[in-house]
Amino acid sequence: MAPPAENARGAVSRPPRIFAALMTLIGLAYALPGAKLAAIGGSPYYLAAGVLAIATGVLLWRGRALGAWTYVALLALTLLWALAEAGIDGWALMPRLLGPALFGLWMALPWFRRGVRGGSRPAWAAAALSAVALVLIGIGLVPARLPEPAPIGPVRPVAQVLAADPGAADWPSYGNDPGNTRFSPLTQINRETVADLTPAWTFRLGHPDVKAMLNGQVTPLKIGNGLYLCTGNNDIIRLDPETGRQMWRFTANNDMTGLYASTCRGVAYYRSPTLAADAPCAERILTATTDGRLLAVDARDGKFCPDFGANGQVDVKKGMGDIIPGYFNITSPPQIIAGRAVIGGQIADGQSVGEPSAVIRAYDAQTGAFAWVWDIGRPGVNTEPKAGEAYARGMPNSWAPMASDPALGLVYVPTGNATPDYFGGHRTAAMDRDSSSLVALDAKTGAVRWSFQTTHHDLWDYDVASPPTLLDVQTARGLVPAVLQGTKRGELFLLDRRTGRPVAAVAERPVPASTVLHERSARTQPFSVGLPNFAGPEPSEARMWGLTPFDQMWCRIKFRQADYRGTMTPLGLDRPTVTFPGYLGGLEWGGVSFDRSRGIVIANSNRVVNYNRLITRAEADARGVKPIGRGDAGYVGGPVAQKGTPYAADIRPFLSPLGIPCTQPPFGMLSAIDMKTRKLLWSRPFGTGRDAGPLGIASGIPLEMGVPNLGGSVVTDAGLTFIGASQDAYLRAIDTSSGRELWRARLPAGGQATPMTYWSPASGRQFVVISAGGHGGILGKTGDYIMAFALPRRSTAR
DSSP, X not given: OOOOEEOTTSOEEOOOHHHHHHHHHHHHHHHHHHHXXXXXXXXXXXXXXXXXXXXXXXXXXXXXXXXXXXXXXXXXXHHHHHHHHHOSOHHHHHHHHHHHHHHHHHTTSHHHHHTSTTOHHHHHHHHHHHHHHHXXXXXXXXXXXXXXXXXXXXXXXXXXXXXXXXGGGOBOSTTSSTTOOOEEOOOSXXXXXXXXXXXXXXXXXXXXXXXXXXXXXXXXXXXTTEEEEEOTTOOEEEEOTTTOOEEEEEOOOOOOTTOSSOBOOOOEEEEOSSSOTTSTTSEEEEEEOTTSEEEEEETTTOOBOTTTTBTTEEETTTTSOOOOTTSEEOOSOOEEETTEEEEOBEEOTTSBTTOOOOOEEEEETTTOOEEEEEOTTSTTOOSOOOTTOOOOSSOOOBOSOOEEETTTTEEEEEOOOSSSSSOOTTOOHHHHHTTTEEEEEETTTOOEEEEEESSTTOOSOOOOOSOOEEEEEEETTEEEEEEEEEOTTSOEEEEETTTOOXXXXXXXXXXXOOOSTXXXXXXXXXXXXXXXXXXXXXXXXXXXXXXXHHHHHHHHHHHHHSXXXXXXXXXXXXXXXXXXXXXXOSSOTTOEEEETTTTEEEEEEEOOOEEEEEEEHHHHHHHTOOOOOTTOOOOSSSOBOOBTSSEEEEOOBOBOTTSSBSBOSOSEEEEEEETTTTEEEEEEEOOBSTTOOGGGOOOOOOSBOOOOBOSOEEEETTSEEEEOOBSSOEEEEEETTTOOEEEEEEOSSOOOSOOEEEEETTTTEEEEEEEEOOBGGGTOOOOOEEEEEEOXXXXXXX
């Protein structure tokens, strides 16, 4: 055994055995799983690093300088490997370099150098390499440079805006206009004034049932002197737009049996063209409920409209056959067009074949009388089923908000896939024809005018969740009325809204084939090659991530053990499948907004993949995986029974043991597209890590890393984008032309909703309002808040 080292005065110093023991243990923790990773074709780095760390520990235990030099070699190897895999990306470098760098700095401490004969030189070399590593992490965490804000020119005074368009003071439909642009011409809040925004009022919804608090996704409407919104259990509330004071509340008395949570994204407004202005229900608020009713109440006092259906309500479960509670509910507001209220519905994910069909139906907005139905399983028949019959079951549904074009007389319906989600061997041609599509229906008859499929034979739960957005685009053929449809796949399809033909190029590309019996997967899928894609980089072993090298190594092993043959790899039986993108998207139900003045589309997106697998019926039975029964609570995510098919499915996000995504940040993005060039104008990580962390514990880290998000944005003629949506509980104002954040406000719960803006003549101020209700799906803090922001009264004279 080597003798202990002597210090400068000749005294004997003990070897750094704490350091040596830790190195040996860390080396074993690297080498053992590292050997497994290398054996299945993964990176040999962890095995090599583990061997070097063990050698470092053994040699340093004996006080040998060679141990310190061995650690220098380990640091150099780690630095070169990290740069080769990750480049100068701070979040990607952090789990690779931070721990080794801290140990390298530890070696520079005097007690370490005194304990190793000749240890000063390697200790300082290790400290130098560690400093380089930390500097590289720091450089990589510096946000990418965003473009300079574009000149806006003189901001139009609000008086001028309102004189040209009195309706600009209001927000009369879910997306402000029937085309869901979510654009407001109001300009009082602009680049110069936005920093002065302060909370104006807060309203508490006061849910009596906690389930109704889990999905506070409502976007209020503002009509005249009323602000109208719904709670998760479909109560309708009218607030004073200036003060947030409740003017009335209609209690819906929803039956929430079978629902894991209850969602209402908004209500609809209808002004009768035949009733006198002062007649009861001349102006009415309509909503479709989670328990299958279409309601109409007087906008003035919140009382049922007696001329609508049976005393103010219509049973929309009629003709649907047997419905197990929780299998059918309506979450999006009715789309009003040609005097009709058009509704769809949401079906429980992945339970069984033959679930009730959420057919698209239209009802007279004044009388509630049935107008027409689009039932995929009964082509050419637009009437209600006869007594004893029912709408076709197991067909695609439509749960996302719709759009409409009154001039063309068309309503645009985004559809899901036929049930269940992850196996389609039983599906008929009718089930597949209009699934995961955008379908244009005649508003008078319900007849299909055109259909564009975004995913063929959908086996990934890629239902079209985003509302369509109508916009006019310049082409070589002149100005074309178009519709922009986002998807969970991250694709944006730009179509002629008259014909459904692509305006931006779409290519059919080969995709991986299914490997399970009884399945038939599509050979190709449509890809939008004329517009940017928002799926994010494809997953690979090098892109696996963790907070530490150990959970990163775990994610690498899991990736190598899974089947991934490229985007849209179908689920298999023998091993899990990495599903990219996951069911969170891409683009989710928040959709996009369109700045009509600048021709800019704003899109917020996710980059979280899934780790899915089909399981045999025997395994499903052994695990107790069964469909939702009567009285059971439903759910989204996790194992699904898929009764009536050969296989159940185990569905989950690809997370490390610490509960964080296995793919590296950013997990959420905010981007802008210039629709004149159809190129990205800017793109940036969206959201900080403040309310995220391992095991669901908030880290408090304020760094911009890009986090999961749900909800949408609003754009204004002043060149601002307002958005909540992100996992951290903030409402932000973003410069539309550059992506620069100009203002943010902390919310009491997650802002997983789409905000809106309006003008209040009572104080001469523009307000921005958002629901802060959170969402359990992205671990957002839940609440029951409606928050309004405005400029202080003293500031509005600017």
